[in-house]
Amino acid sequence: MSEKKLRFNSKTIHGGQQPDKAYGAVMPPIYQTSTYAQTTPGGHQGYEYSRSGNPTRSALESALASIENGNYGLAFASGLSAMDAVIKLLNPGDEVVSTNDLYGGSYRLFRQVFEKYGIRFHFVGMEDVARIAEKINDNTKLIWVETPTNPMMNVVDLKAIAALAKSKKLLLAVDNTFATPYLQQPLDMGADIVMHSATKYLGGHSDVVAGALVVKDKELADQLYFLQNASGAVLGPMDSFLVLRGIKTLHVRMQRHCENGEAVARFLAAHPAIEKVYWPGFEDHPNHDVAKAQMRGFGGMISFIPKGGSYEKAVEIVENLKVFTLAESLGGVESLAGHPASMTHASIPKEEREKSGVVDALIRLSVGIEDEADLIADLEAALK
Numbered sequence: 295m296s297e298k299k300l301r302f303n304s305k306t307i308h309g310g311q312q313p314d315k316a317y318g319a320v321m322p323p324i325y326q327t328s329t330y331a332q333t334t335p336g337g338h339q340g341y342e343y344s345r346s347g348n349p350t351r352s353a354l355e356s357a358l359a360s361i362e363n364g365n366y367g368l369a370f371a372s373g374l375s376a377m378d379a380v381i382k383l384l385n386p387g388d389e390v391v392s393t394n395d396l397y398g399g400s401y402r403l404f405r406q407v408f409e410k411y412g413i414r415f416h417f418v419g420m421e422d423v424a425r426i427a428e429k430i431n432d433n434t435k436l437i438w439v440e441t442p443t444n445p446m447m448n449v450v451d452l453k454a455i456a457a458l459a460k461s462k463k464l465l466l467a468v469d470n471t472f473a474t475p476y477l478q479q480p481l482d483m484g485a486d487i488v489m490h491s492a493t494k495y496l497g498g499h500s501d502v503v504a505g506a507l508v509v510k511d512k513e514l515a516d517q518l519y520f521l522q523n524a525s526g527a528v529l530g531p532m533d534s535f536l537v538l539r540g541i542k543t544l545h546v547r548m549q550r551h552c553e554n555g556e557a558v559a560r561f562l563a564a565h566p567a568i569e570k571v572y573w574p575g576f577e578d579h580p581n582h583d584v585a586k587a588q589m590r591g592f593g594g595m596i597s598f599i600p601k602g603g604s605y606e607k608a609v610e611i612v613e614n615l616k617v618f619t620l621a622e623s624l625g626g627v628e629s630l631a632g633h634p635a636s637m638t639h640a641s642i643p644k645e646e647r648e649k650s651g652v653v654d655a656l657i658r659l660s661v662g663i664e665d666e667a668d669l670i671a672d673l674e675a676a677l678k
């Protein structure tokens with residue numbers, strides 16, 4: 295059966311994978327080598343130097359392309375280095391329209407690194423596509439989207455934005471870290487580039503920092519490969535192996551993340567000590583219809599505000615949790631709790647942060663795949 299025809303739950307395991315040619319190893323060996331013997335100058339077997347290419351990384355890159363329904367995958371040393379390569383497609387004077395409520399490190403990369411090189415960034419709430427169009431001018435080259443957004447869980451209509459990008463001949467890049475290809479496949483909805491912090495759900499075990507890009511178009515893939523090799527932020531063989539192993543259970547983990555996420559979201563929403571819960575699965579979530587149409591489930595990311603919410607109250611709750619670990623990051627098998635204002639989003643100025651709803655009392659949960667009852671009991675106790 296052609297590998298392209300496999301269903302998602304089989305692609306995570308077999309996508310782009312073949313038993314190793316040397317000894318038939320079912321998992322690709324960790325080719326922990328920087329260089330490759332040549333029989334004559336230029337006489338090699340497809341690999342010359344591991345920045346340019348490494349068989350373990352290639353195995354991961356094929357798997358990434360497969361699960362995102364793309365043709366080309368690229369693995370980077372981190373999510374931010376993958377983004378860095380995308381922005382390096384641009385030239386001084388070019389402009390980018392980006393989601394306003396996005397990962398703090400992405401905001402920092404745009405504002406504090408690339409603005410210095412003459413690239414301009416506009417940040418808008420993309421739930422209303424008209425607001426994106428307002429920021430587009432002759433210099434605009436790229437639309438950068440995160441959906442669901444971090445940490446406010448807004449959902450952006452990818453098909454509508456893809457149509458806008460096409461009509462204006464702009465590139466559309468989607469940070470698919472939160473949703474993963476299990477929940478949505480942006481390339482199928484018209485995006486040009488999918489980016490991942492593979493540190494999160496793709497790796498899935500909080501044991502590796504990695505990034506990924508997937509595209510369909512050959513020319514775009516060539517440009518990004520050039521940047522990956524020229525700038526050099528490649529993923530090492532051991533880390534490539536870990537992400538590849540993580541991907542093999544992505545579908546079963548995501549199924550449980552969605553189930554537990556729903557249980558926790560509904561528990562919090564019904565709790566008297568809670569002011570507000572942000573989770574796109576709620577029928578009254580402002581973007582619920584878009585979420586339902588473009589996502590296969592609603593995931594395990596939830597944000598909430600306790601009643602009478604203050605900085606101190608939020609800190610007290612996250613400190614009282616025992617099964618949820620207080621930590622940065624998300625998407626691992628274990629449940630994590632975070633306080634965006636002082637942790638993941640501390641690099642965004644308070645005023646800018648609060649405009650998109652990231653107030654001091656906000657708590658973000660990455661609901662893991664433990665027993666649902668233990669997670670709820672932990673929250674119940676911490677809220678007392």
Ligand SMILES: *Cc1c(COP(=O)(O)O)cnc(C)c1O
Nearest residue numbers: 372373374397444471491493504
């Ligand atoms: C973590 C994260 C990033 C950055 O990825 P790193 O692997 O930490 O470099 C980018 N976008 C989102 C949505 C993230 O959660």
